Amino acid sequence: MKHDYAEVFSENVKFLIDLLGEPEEGELNYTGGRRALSRLEALRELKRLEDEGIITPPKKHGFVNVHVHTSESFSVFRSPAEAVWEAYRAGLEIFGINDHYTIAGHREFGEACKILGLRAVFSIEAIAMSEEARVRGERYNDPKNPGRIYLCGKGVIRDLEPGSPGYRLLKTMREALRKRYEKMTEKANEVLKSIDSSLNLTFDDVLRCTPRGNVTERHVAQAIAVLLRRRFPSLHDLRNFLQKLFGEVKIDLSSDEALQDLIRNELLKAGGPAYVEEPAEAFPSLENLVSMFREYGAIPTYPVLGNPITEREADLNSLFDELEGYGIFAIEVIPKRNTEDRLREILRAAEKRGFPVFNGTEHNTKSPQPLVDEFSRKPEFLRTFKRGAYLILGHQFLSKHAGVGYVDPAGNLTFKDRELGASFFSFLGRIIFPDDVLDWFRGIGEENTLKIALALYHILGDKGCCWRVKPGFRLPSDLLDAIKIVDWKGLQVKVEDPFEEKLKETVEAFFQEEI
Incomplete structure (x- = not known):
């Protein structure tokens, strides 16, 4: 992205920031040349300069944004690392990658968040089709295309197994879309x-x-x-060419975003001379897409468009009934698309239903936009969005280390008591474990990790605060054996005497409360 450098940075710092968006060897957009540092190395150097007082640390506002696209699909951000840097400087606490049809950016994104101390949420997005709604001309969350349903898998914990149903489905979708864009490119070339x-x-x-x-x-x-700017470096010549192509052109041609939007709307969209109809294979059924997200270990999530109000979103209770029938028990909003009243209506309906609500900004154009919109700053909404973000973090942790997620492999809620389940997973998401403790969890097995999670909830309770765990936290085997699960789906656990006091002392020694 283009940096206006509202902050005062030295030329060396600006150079490092620019490196965050530069392609690297092995990537298709790499143009050659020797890089001074990799993107992650540049990020580490920026953090070092901050630690040494050369860069002023950003103010921490505790904001959350768990839906941002990166260069791995399409975005103003030229890399996952660049997106994370911008989120860090904006004062975010929790940040989430949410690219279309790929998790290729997850590794870099996670490493970048780790370097800067952000909590990372990993997700993926794709589009399903309801044939019944398409035939009836009814829209869900795509305001222009009846029957199409954008859907996210929040809290991805693993990749798809080669040959699995989800793997084959994703391959089919991507191949169908690629063929479309190949044909679109051919037609556009003929027109040009x-x-x-x-x-x-x-x-x-x-x-x-x-x-x-x-x-x-x-x-x-x-x-x-890019091709046209290379051929017509003069804006006057470029305008003359475009007017031969489209008729009168009134946009600011110095803007890359405006030029790309003009080309897309006039040449590539329906009615344009290079338009290619989208293949049916690119849009699976909702059932199959939900199943694919479960293979990722993710929480299937419906992004509520909110505004404009579509036929299927006019009655939120009816929509939520339908979503539950497909095993979808969470929603997401892009607050800036909504009026305050509509956003409040959506959140109230979700709260009544027991659905967690996630928020984001997308950033799926080349237009620079704030990573925190005005509604996501308001305490009234921020409380809901933070609880949702913590829930995903808790889901990621417990799914990875105990094999238990917010939604079970069959697509049902793990906890029938929705408030209890949301409380438990949000509580776990508020705990910040250091790497050595996470390694220990991997070594003690899923059952012991689940016992510890339940015991921590029993001791600390869901106070709404965060807990930072000191390195070195361990429980000896006799203490682990003393923790007995009574009813884990009721979050009931018992610690045998005389170990309960010892457990409390250990937790108090290693868990630091953070506001």
């Missing part, structure tokens, strides 16, 4: 050549706009814009 025969657009040009080939329609528009 009809006006200027020296122009030549190939699909390789489009691929070079991505790090790993996860192409979107926006990448096709971007590749065309």
